[in-house]
Amino acid sequence: MDAHEHTVLERLSNGLVKENPIFKLALSMCPAVAMTNTVRNGFLLGLAVLFVQVASNVTVSVFRRFIHERIRIPAYIIIIATWVSVSDMTLAAYAPGFYKEIALYVKLIVVFAIIISRLEVFASRNTVWPSFWDGMGMGLGFMFALMLVGCLREFLGAGTLWGVEILPFKPFFFWSLPPAGFFAIGLIMALFIWLERRFNAWRAKR
Amino acid sequence: MTARATFLLLLVLLWAAPAQAGNIVAGEITGEHELTLALAAPLDAAVEWRGLVGVVERENPDVPLTVTAATLSKDGRALVLTLAEPVSGQGAYTVTLRAGPNGAGETFQVRKGVLAVLFSILISAALIQNFVFSRYLGLCIFFGASGRKETAVGMGFSFILVMTLSAVFVWAMYNFVLKPLHLQFLQVLTFVGIIAIFVQLLDTVLRKVNPFLFKKLGVYLVLITTNCIILAVPLILVDNAYDLWESLALALGSGAGFALALFLMACVRERLELADIPEPFRGLPIAFVVAGLFALAFLGFSGMSF
Amino acid sequence: MKEFLRIALNLLIISLVSAALLGLVFTRTENIRKHNEQARLETSMGRYLDPSAGPAHYARIHRYLVERPGQAAAVGYVLPVRGGGNAFLLLTPGGEVLSATPLDGPVDDEAERDATLARALPGAAVHYADSYILALDAAGHRMASFIQGRTGGFKTWVHLLVALGPDGSVKGLEVLHHEEDPGLGAEIEQEYFRNQFAGRTLDELRKLGVVRLPLPDDYRRCLERSKWAARGLDPQREEDVCARYGHEDIHAITGATISSRRVTEGVKRLVLAFVKRMEIVERTARSAGLEPAF
Numbered sequence: 001m002d003a004h005e006h007t008v009l010e011r012l013s014n015g016l017v018k019e020n021p022i023f024k025l026a027l028s029m030c031p032a033v034a035m036t037n038t039v040r041n042g043f044l045l046g047l048a049v050l051f052v053q054v055a056s057n058v059t060v061s062v063f064r065r066f067i068h069e070r071i072r073i074p075a076y077i078i079i080i081a082t083w084v085s086v087s088d089m090t091l092a093a094y095a096p097g098f099y100k101e102i103a104l105y106v107k108l109i110v111v112f113a114i115i116i117s118r119l120e121v122f123a124s125r126n127t128v129w130p131s132f133w134d135g136m137g138m139g140l141g142f143m144f145a146l147m148l149v150g151c152l153r154e155f156l157g158a159g160t161l162w163g164v165e166i167l168p169f170k171p172f173f174f175w176s177l178p179p180a181g182f183f184a185i186g187l188i189m190a191l192f193i194w195l196e197r198r199f200n201a202w203r204a205k206r
Numbered sequence: 207m208t209a210r211a212t213f214l215l216l217l218v219l220l221w222a223a224p225a226q227a228g229n230i231v232a233g234e235i236t237g238e239h240e241l242t243l244a245l246a247a248p249l250d251a252a253v254e255w256r257g258l259v260g261v262v263e264r265e266n267p268d269v270p271l272t273v274t275a276a277t278l279s280k281d282g283r284a285l286v287l288t289l290a291e292p293v294s295g296q297g298a299y300t301v302t303l304r305a306g307p308n309g310a311g312e313t314f315q316v317r318k319g320v321l322a323v324l325f326s327i328l329i330s331a332a333l334i335q336n337f338v339f340s341r342y343l344g345l346c347i348f349f350g351a352s353g354r355k356e357t358a359v360g361m362g363f364s365f366i367l368v369m370t371l372s373a374v375f376v377w378a379m380y381n382f383v384l385k386p387l388h389l390q391f392l393q394v395l396t397f398v399g400i401i402a403i404f405v406q407l408l409d410t411v412l413r414k415v416n417p418f419l420f421k422k423l424g425v426y427l428v429l430i431t432t433n434c435i436i437l438a439v440p441l442i443l444v445d446n447a448y449d450l451w452e453s454l455a456l457a458l459g460s461g462a463g464f465a466l467a468l469f470l471m472a473c474v475r476e477r478l479e480l481a482d483i484p485e486p487f488r489g490l491p492i493a494f495v496v497a498g499l500f501a502l503a504f505l506g507f508s509g510m511s512f
Numbered sequence: 513m514k515e516f517l518r519i520a521l522n523l524l525i526i527s528l529v530s531a532a533l534l535g536l537v538f539t540r541t542e543n544i545r546k547h548n549e550q551a552r553l554e555t556s557m558g559r560y561l562d563p564s565a566g567p568a569h570y571a572r573i574h575r576y577l578v579e580r581p582g583q584a585a586a587v588g589y590v591l592p593v594r595g596g597g598n599a600f601l602l603l604t605p606g607g608e609v610l611s612a613t614p615l616d617g618p619v620d621d622e623a624e625r626d627a628t629l630a631r632a633l634p635g636a637a638v639h640y641a642d643s644y645i646l647a648l649d650a651a652g653h654r655m656a657s658f659i660q661g662r663t664g665g666f667k668t669w670v671h672l673l674v675a676l677g678p679d680g681s682v683k684g685l686e687v688l689h690h691e692e693d694p695g696l697g698a699e700i701e702q703e704y705f706r707n708q709f710a711g712r713t714l715d716e717l718r719k720l721g722v723v724r725l726p727l728p729d730d731y732r733r734c735l736e737r738s739k740w741a742a743r744g745l746d747p748q749r750e751e752d753v754c755a756r757y758g759h760e761d762i763h764a765i766t767g768a769t770i771s772s773r774r775v776t777e778g779v780k781r782l783v784l785a786f787v788k789r790m791e792i793v794e795r796t797a798r799s800a801g802l803e804p805a806f
Binding site for chain 1: 339341342343344345346349350369385391392394399402403406428429431432433434436437438441484485486487490491492493495497498501502505
């Protein structure tokens with residue numbers, strides 16, 4: 001395994017599991033609560049976040065020497081806002097059906113804490129290629145978390161997955177209600193912690 | 207002044223539309239299908255007023271609403287109009303009242319007073335549409351700053367301050383620059399730009415002018431930039447075409463609602479630390495479950511209107 | 513001071529570059545967005561037209577509220593006239609003609625109409641209200657009418673497209689845009705809610721209410737028509753089921769009674785006002801010397 005492949009794998013696993021934006025860092029949970037009543041919604045928003053995260057990461061790491069230290073926060077926000085507006089307008093033009101479902105949250109991606117925190121922590125200190133993969137890892141981790149919560153809620157709330165009927169009835173309507181997003185995240189988070197404990201204990205024994 | 211008199215004064219302030227010359231001195235929406243007019247001189251109880259009165263929505267002057275009954279009070283100074291269509295407190299209605307079958311008409315605008323509109327925007331932003339528990343926004347800061355009551359109060363206060371001031375800037379920027387120049391596509395960019403620069407400015411000024419307050423609030427200021435609510439409020443006020451005062455009411459209400467949510471949550475979380483909770487749930491997971499319970503409780507506000 | 517200038521310049525350059533980039537993307541995408549939106553609207557409308565009657569062409573009427581200084585509020589209509597071009601018909605609330613003027617500019621989208629109307633009615637404030645679209649066949653007969661309007665939902669405005677048959681009965685309802693809660697109010701865009709409006713006559717619509725009763729299973733199945741083929745149901749039998757329930761009140765969405773009620777009230781208000789307004793427009797346009805193209 002050469003050094004490059006090593007970074008790729010490390011960045012991806014970091015975003016997906018070790019520093020998962022939702023379950024581990026607990027950042028940007030607004031969409032994780034409001035937009036996860038179906039798997040599809042989670043996937044669509046995850047895709048938009050993935051794009052913005054990667055694009056901003058790359059932009060910041062390219063221009064990291066140009067951006068003045070004292071104004072880096074406003075500068076990062078302007079960069080994120082630009083990419084968000086670009087994806088907002090592009091989606092509205094080329095994928096109106098897709099856009100209609102997530103329009104409310106696309107603009108708010110600007111203030112998702114996960115994006116700016118990756119710029120500050122990673123992209124401003126690393127070269128383009130690792131920053132790209134860090135963005136991919138974080139974006140995929142975000143999408144994975146959103147879809148996991150979406151799976152749980154859609155299955156329990158509507159008895160379907162990705163709109164396909166699994167159960168012929170709706171088991172618990174409660175899980176379709178927006179407040180259930182909080183419960184779902186709380187439960188999955190606790191499960192993550194529990195699994196991690198078990199895993200660490202098992203490794204210590206060996 | 208007695209409590210009752212104060213209450214009545216408040217009611218008049220909240221509900222009275224500007225007085226117009228004529229017999230009708232006040233009009234008010236009193237029910238889902240009901241308007242009540244207050245009259246300066248008593249009307250004749252023998253006249254069938256139903257045929258002499260007309261009501262239209264201000265936006266649809268060409269479609270009169272159906273008046274099913276016009277009931278005069280005993281002293282003849284209040285006329286209750288019952289309508290077939292539902293009326294809403296948000297709407298504005300024009301009532302035409304003729305003095306007799308051939309008499310001259312008098313028109314009167316029935317709508318909420320300015321203060322009542324502002325009050326309803328404020329309450330709705332703070333409770334009914336509470337950003338944290340009903341719109342599910344601003345959660346990062348919400349979970350981050352609700353561990354201690356003291357932090358929660360500090361954060362809530364800074365947030366109200368930044369929110370209100372930046373809403374005024376954003377409103378002015380949108381209405382005087384972006385809209386006249388047809389640059390609406392730059393709105394997200396300019397809004398967050400304004401907020402970020404504003405926060406930085408406040409940070410610098412506070413550091414120099416009032417170091418004590420800075421020590422108290424400084425840490426929260428930077429966090430505020432990445433709060434969803436701070437961008438959601440400008441987007442909402444632009445969508446609803448609010449004027450300056452309405453924008454202020456929205457900002458103040460949202461800030462107060464967020465501060466309330468923080469405080470409530472901090473109260474619970476301080477106690478949770480002493481509780482015997484299954485280990486994997488300690489910390490954030492249980493906080494999420496509590497937030498879910500709060501959100502369920504806040505569902506009870508939904509559909510209310512003032 | 514020099515340091516401060518450097519920082520300011522730095523930030524200025526970043527802002528200018530991103531503004532320029534956004535401007536470029538905007539000019540590239542805006543026309544495509546408008547075009548796609550139009551195409552989507554026409555697809556939605558096409559669903560309610562009889563394909564055997566041949567291709568339809570659309571006559572678009574836009575309604576405005578006009579406020580002129582010192583005068584009572586008036587209602588204005590942008591109408592297409594025979595032989596191309598458009599005219600503006602200004603009426604009193606009672607339905608008397610105030611003026612009828614030909615329009616000399618484009619009226620395709622809202623910004624264009626605002627500019628054209630500002631030239632035609634100097635000094636007046638115009639507020640866009642809603643749009644009516646008439647689908648006409650080759651002979652100029654009306655195949656269907658569409659109302660594009662909005663009503664207050666539970667959270668913000670719900671934008672609706674109501675399809676009407678030539679006799680004024682409802683053919684269908686489409687939800688164009690809304691911001692209701694996912695899982696609750698957002699269900700207004702589902703077929704089992706929207707299709708409950710299909711087939712209501714004007715008289716039924718006047719008395720239409722909303723009930724908080726669970727939707728019967730067989731009714732629900734026939735309302736979700738698009739799944740017919742996949743489930744191997746007999747369309748004819750399902751149609752009979754719908755016809756049996758079709759004269760009852762609207763069944764509210766579970767957990768979203770307010771959204772259901774607001775949409776129902778909105779549909780009623782839009783349709784009844786449309787019927788009344790079209791009568792007035794058809795009556796007055798000719799007497800004002802206009803030849804409307806419908």
